[in-house]
Amino acid sequence: MTRTLDAPSRTGRRWKPRDVGCAVAGAASLALAAGAASTVAVPVDSDLGLLAVLPYPFWVGVVLLNVAFAVALRGDDAGPARRPVMLWLIAVLVLMLFGTAAFVTDIPRGEVAFRHLGIADALSTTQGINPDIDAYFNWPGFFALLATILGATGLDPVAVALWAPVFNMSLWLAAMGVLTRYLTRDPRRRWLALWLFCLGNWQDQDYLSPQAFGFFLYLVVIALLVGPLAARTPVFAGFKRTALEWWWRERSPAEPRQAHRVSAIAVVILLVAVICASHQLTPFMLLIAMIALTLSGRVWPSRLPLITAVLLSLWLVYPASAYLVGHPPLEDAGLLAAAEANVVDRVSGTAGHLVVVQVRMALTVVLWLLAAAGALRDWRRGRLDIRVVLLAVSPLVLFPAQAYGGEMLIRVSLFALPFVAVQACSVLLPRHRGWRPSAGAAAGLALTCSMLALLTVTGRFGNAQYDVFTDGEMAAVAAAQRLAPPGSAIISAAHPTPWRSDSYLEHKYRTIDELCQTDLSAEVCGPLVYNYARHNPAGAVLLLTRSSEASLVLQGATSERGFAELEDWLGAQNGVEFVFGNDDARAYRVAP
Template identity: 35%
Template structure:
């Protein structure tokens, strides 16, 4: 990285159609605020980060996964882990407080924080997190092997872009097993996010110190775990890059501000609310290069469209917000961002649309059900799980409250804030559309977070060129410590059911080696690390959803027998299914164990395999009279 100064030089070239006064409070760098940091300070901070990394990884290797309880990882992490975390946080704030920012040092410290916070899956478990990771591997495997899409299998095949990418990687390298990539995905995705986050934060904040602090807060507050091997994580990287590129190259008003009464009114009010246009990170390429970048932006929108259902629709309000705040001059791009996903839904994903049309329409406009209703379904389960759920809610509330305070501070200090506030709020406009399987609020928090953190840091960072005061540094460290601790609780709160072990994988492998192709495979509770192979070769069924459903029938041998009635079936029950049922209250306490014990002796039920990770039963079909 290039050496950065604590502020940007004043620049007199305004954006096209930009009627506002450039931000001009920051002082230009002088010999007084450049290069006064002794090298040994930088070396000591880099060494402290290295120690934090070693200590953090070592402490995670000391965790016994079998001891993980209902509160998740927080209950079993040794004190050394928190020492490592504290060291990484304090080191970053100390670097941020230096007179001269050292980007290489800050990058190194952020990488350490990423590994300490997101490295639990590869270090502790050595397997991918979430059963969805295994399914995603299976879809990629299916595509790599067949080279075809069957949109009737499930929704994923209607938005296959990300899986095509994985299938291409698998097919072109001969790597049949991408489990290692899935295991390290949380760390890898967060590393990929660093550059777009930094580029974005530069365009939304007044100086590099704000930008680095905002990126740091993003990593500390990003607890929702949408960084596993999934289309969401992939599209999020693309979305942030797109927005950063637009803000950097295509900033300014999309129309002459004097064209009409509305445009004059809009420009006047935007200027009155926030007359400060951040200059750092602005690029003014030649016309031909700008045209190439327009094509690049359009291709990124197209890639998001073919890869993920939700992200392109989240992009629309964000682009609209930037357009209306005079930060995006490409008028056609928001239009393209509407046309492409709608056209894809109508034509390429028509199979999905036909099968889910009623479901999509039923939740349209139901703001209560899509927001608080969906939230309520998640506020259930054991006491320990409830503690985790409330921590999550508190963390989201804290970030949004701090962002609101930051917006007020930005307004009063005449520091850039409006574009970040508008873009942070914009994704919430999706709430009336649908609940996205009850996950909409989680996803909206993710889309909102990169913009919200640019506001969160405002009260605790100064507009002054050099360093941070001791008071602000301590405040920033305190906020970082609270968010990081909250993230350890909330991100890994479901670790008991979201992580898997080798015994469970052995059970699943045994199931595939036993069951003939085309057989019905049943999971007792929807939380099995399967389908990473033979994705479309079996008829997969579920008895109980992981989330407790109102009015759902209790689990019984009869429900499994009915599925197996004609041709027989294989039933798999794993440790993680038991954990999920207990944590989320999918079934009454002990119900799944009773189900296993009573059904094992039922006529037609044969135990095929059992180990510490789970058990497989074969249920005979009509020949047994079930």
Template identity: 30%
Template sequence: MSATVKSEVRSQTREEPARRVRTEWVSSLVELGVASSLWVLTLSRVDVRAMTDLGLVSVLPWTAWAALALMAFSFARALGRRTSPGWLLTGYPLALCALVFSTPPILYGVPRYSWAWKHAGIVDFIDRTGAVDPQVDVLSVYHSWPGFFAANAMLSDLAGFDTSLSYAAWAEPLLNLLALAAVLALIRAFTTDARTIAVGGWLFVLGNWVGQGYFSPQGINYVWYLIVLTVLLRWFPGRPAPSAPDLGAARRVGLCAVVLLLLVSIVSTHQLTPVITLLVLVALVVLRQTSLRSLPFFMVVVLGAWVLYVAEPFTRTELREALSEVGTVGSNLESTLIGYGTASAGQVLVSLSTRVFTLVFCLMAALGLLTSLRSGRRDRAALVLAVVPFLMVGFSTYGNEVLFRAYLFAMPGLAFFAACLLWPPGTPAVRRRAALVGVVTVPLMVGSGLAQFGNDRQYHFSPEEVAAAEFVYDNAPPDSLLIEGSRNYPSQFRNYERFTYVPINREDPEDIQRILDDPERVMTRWMSDTDTYRASYLIITRSQVDATTALGEIPGDGLLGIEAALRSSPGFRVVFENRDATVFELATAAGGEAP
């Protein structure tokens, strides 16, 4: 054989593996693109008005589940290939995150969760007045921790938006993608195995059902929390690893400045995040997992100064109640449970499924921890992240959400240990191991869907409900009384401090029953107080009805019974109406005679 022929043979031999690798990469990208396209196309067939008490999963067609199954199958195939690069593997959790959390703004067009609208109301207040008012009667806590709202007021002005609602709906995919990116970088502090990192990110997306990554102070503070941990554990570990980057003095100072700035931002933006951050920092320093050992002292000084001085008007009245919850672990846990005796069957199923899903996820993390210990790994920093946030259960109920918030903050550590169970660091590309990831992913997707979107029948708002709320805020004079079926509708997003709000579902059970027995008499008495209020309105919307019915907050015919009684009464007049909302006022308010 001639030298030329031998050279051509060697060249072809080298090119064939490279060609095969490129083909495998293209195949994965095509599969990922098909799954993503199928999901997006499926959303055009979803009728959100047909949702049941099982939420969004009740109206997803089979093509949506096929898209998720295809993505899981493609991810497993990529994991099983030795040639799959890290960027391709991490692309899967990023794509899944983008699809899942872009679904609400695509389907609903406006922010879900009533609190997102209230947050926009604080931004509106700051934009109008140029200041905060800690003495305001409604939502005063936000005026004591205004960092998020002040930043958005500035952003709205700079971008030329009339209101932060112009972009608030898209905060959900943005904040969740930022959180995932930070988690992927954080897991790299525990292992350099690209497959373990990718599986950890994948599980983080599936396990992140708590729903705090929306237009909220918690959403952005969670990102800041993750970035702080990433910087500490990757660039300032307790014992520098051989693979740790060699930082110069200037970069060390710069990174320290970033950490300090983020900690100040965390303290000024939210009430719970600084406490959990402090607990985690203390644990990391005590266990010598970071070299920045003065950070807990810095955090104590900044947090103490903020609570005792800046937020003093709020803490002066609320501190005693907060201290009374310290140590009451049992009651703090019980406060997170819904009333199973009054909730609808669908909501009970969603609640139970969410809790089972969470327990399974934590069990996977525990088994992953045992796997790591048996292999000789001592992931102390990851253990701190997975365990320490749950200490908050002994400190507060935090609005009946403390257990879920603790789970949210523990998610990075839990996701890493769960990934260690499915793909221990150092495991080569093995098809059987990849198949296991795919098989486990499918039921996790179903559980995650129920947990993430199981309450969307009441969490999403239609354009008709928004129109009704805008009518009220456009026409109600200052010092008006706004009676609401519940607070679960788009409210308090404009000039919110000018009104008094009375949600019916928050009245004592005896008072709710009196309203149901004679809605006309009770509402007439409430709405005829002209000495206190310049005008009075009663707002009943679809989401209010769905929420109070699903949770069993108002018995019998509930808000629909109240609406029917007032419609048939000559003492009330409908001033606004569409298929999803009705706004009443007293007939005498329009110049008529008293009934």
């Protein structure tokens, strides 16, 4: 396939003291950060999340690592530090930012990874796919993969979920590393883009999930589109029909060998099919990106969007039809609805939680502003790469199309992030590409990156009060699943509950905030929950954990007092029996 652009190679040169120093600084920063994180006590008792409880050596490690990176990136006149040093520093950053929670606790963070383990377990148990169960069984690709890997390797599912963020981030970076080789020949720009991609990644979508897997395949497809399947275009001659026709006809493939292009197309089709089978949103993001690149004349096989659209449609009308019958894709479309679900509904809660939400928004805005400034700078110099701009902007098209449970903005910002990072490099590096940054510029870069790291850790681990679980909560979940008879309901206070990792199909899983919607007072919510539990033929187990309570309080749905009143009210009803308790959780059995 296409050879990547020639880049200055440092192979064969001897190691310099500066390179060794940067590598040692990376090791020291990892030791500082991991050591500091391992001293954090669980549960995290702050609405600012890990930011409030990480001891100062962690932050010393963060600053040291960013300084080492800036020094290594500055390098010398021949280019940045040697490749192994740059790779090592990125590996340390990944461990530091995405492995932090694993240094704090050996329980995976967040509820959803547990649920995904449960779906894979349910698939292995039933050995078939029933699309009527829920949406996951309409897009089962990733769960089929997970079930096979867990079964064949014998790995502990919880350990897999714990380290999934580090693994997924490594996959994403590998794909992005190849992708950026086709976008720029400046090695400093490539390394910095990878660095910024890590620093801007507060979205927390790298856990054990189909979207993380889909995003990896998305990046691989984009790498193939801008690499072996790229097209060269003549100078744009205007929007007149004849000029457009001439411009389109005069395109030529960047890869002259047809056999190589054909094999790349075959790979793209396989990856698209797997993406369609694994995740709802990713194929739409991919289709939009493909259309944008094709219309800009930068992709040679112009029928790829059509092939993708056909594959996507086939998946939707057959394997995913059971879900789509009750959930039309554009049901909650509209800019206003999207803004309300993605922004307005999220800006509520305690003062600390609001700070975390604002930090996430600020981090996104800062990166987009840097990218916009970089794009302006490149445009003025006549070297703006329209592919990067299109790939950064195209995910925005989906924002008004679906609220996606209030997560569309998060997903849009994740899909744009790699290209926002590439474009932001234009303003953080010297104007002339390939030039060595001055010492002052490197210091500024270290400072900027350290600030971004602070914002990312704040945004990413800002929900640690309720998404980092304790052993007591895990014991309570196990007890609830053991005590609940088949067919009964397990009712938790709210979603951050580490449940459903096994017996996914045996129980109905409900939460108090879903049953009661807006009013969680004992007078209104209590009877709703009690009646639901009593009317369930097999009864219910009511599970009240510290994290689910913290989630409701933190997001402003109730207060500690209101929650205690609700629990007291429920505990005093007929047929409700206290069956399990520890410092972090209580469980009540509700007789039918």
